[in-house]
Amino acid sequence: xxxxxxxxxxxxxxxxxxxxxxxxxxxxxxxxxxxxxxxxxxxxxxxxxxxxxxxxxxxxxxxxxxxxxxxxxxxxxxxxxxxxxxxxxxxxxxxxxxxxxxxxxxxxxxxxxx
Amino acid sequence: xxxxxxxxxxxxxxxxxxxxxxxxxxxxxxxxxxxxxxxxxxxxxxxxxxxxxxxxxxxxxxxxxxxxxxxxxxxxxxxxxxxxxxxxxxxxxxxxxxxxxxxxxxxxxx
Numbered sequence: 292x293x294x295x296x297x298x299x300x301x302x303x304x305x306x307x308x309x310x311x312x313x314x315x316x317x318x319x320x321x322x323x324x325x326x327x328x329x330x331x332x333x334x335x336x337x338x339x340x341x342x343x344x345x346x347x348x349x350x351x352x353x354x355x356x357x358x359x360x361x362x363x364x365x366x367x368x369x370x371x372x373x374x375x376x377x378x379x380x381x382x383x384x385x386x387x388x389x390x391x392x393x394x395x396x397x398x399x400x401x402x403x404x405x
Numbered sequence: 406x407x408x409x410x411x412x413x414x415x416x417x418x419x420x421x422x423x424x425x426x427x428x429x430x431x432x433x434x435x436x437x438x439x440x441x442x443x444x445x446x447x448x449x450x451x452x453x454x455x456x457x458x459x460x461x462x463x464x465x466x467x468x469x470x471x472x473x474x475x476x477x478x479x480x481x482x483x484x485x486x487x488x489x490x491x492x493x494x495x496x497x498x499x500x501x502x503x504x505x506x507x508x509x510x511x512x513x514x515x
Contacts, residue, residue, distance in 0.1 A: 295448075297448075331507065331508075332507060333409075333505045333506060333507050333508075334449070334492070334494075334503075334505040335505075336502055336503070339502075349502070350502065381448050381449070383448075389501065390436035390437055390496060390501065391436060391437040391454060391456060391496070393439070393451050393454060394439075394451075394503060395451060396441075396448035396449045396450070396451075397448050398447050398448050399446070399447060399448045401446070
């Protein structure tokens with residue numbers, strides 16, 4: 292089981308503000324992911340990383356950006372938040388990206404942009 | 406494109422009343438089918454991975470089964486603490502990414 296920590300858990304911010312959602316994992320997993328989930332809807336992959344200095348965009352287009360400077364840290368940044376960014380953001384990690392490898396999730400960060 | 410459909414969208418049971426949740430999928434070459442439990446306001450918690458038709462896995466009151474087109478999550482004698490949203494996801498073909506369904510919201514009344 293992976294230990295994945297996300298901060299903040301809940302955030303309300305004004306339109307136009309810059310915000311960074313933090314994600315750290317202690318399992319040494321190479322692969323990390325960011326998913327977006329609206330209430331009652333599917334999880335959609337927005338970013339993933341194979342390892343340090345590797346980032347890729349996921350299936351769902353997102354205005355957010357990510358970085359991977361350290362193995363354990365995978366922050367997500369919104370340069371200028373808008374109400375359409377209101378959602379739950381879930382960070383996840385896995386030991387590898389091969390088939391059948393389990394993806395473990397953090398508790399999520401609820402973002403509300405007013 | 407991989408697709409996952411879960412039914413029912415919501416299920417209300419009395420404590421002790423067994424039932425099943427369904428996950429129908431379309432995927433080009435299934436590599437893995439995953440079940441997660443998600444409590445309100447929290448991230449998904451991993452339950453099971455199934456790899457091939459005929460496979461079954463159990464954990465406490467939960468049992469997951471897999472056929473070539475669908476998976477079932479059987480809940481035997483559920484308790485109120487089993488109340489949660491249960492998510493199904495598939496990984497297929499040459500795509501390592503998971504495709505999730507919308508989930509089934511299970512409520513178990515005491």
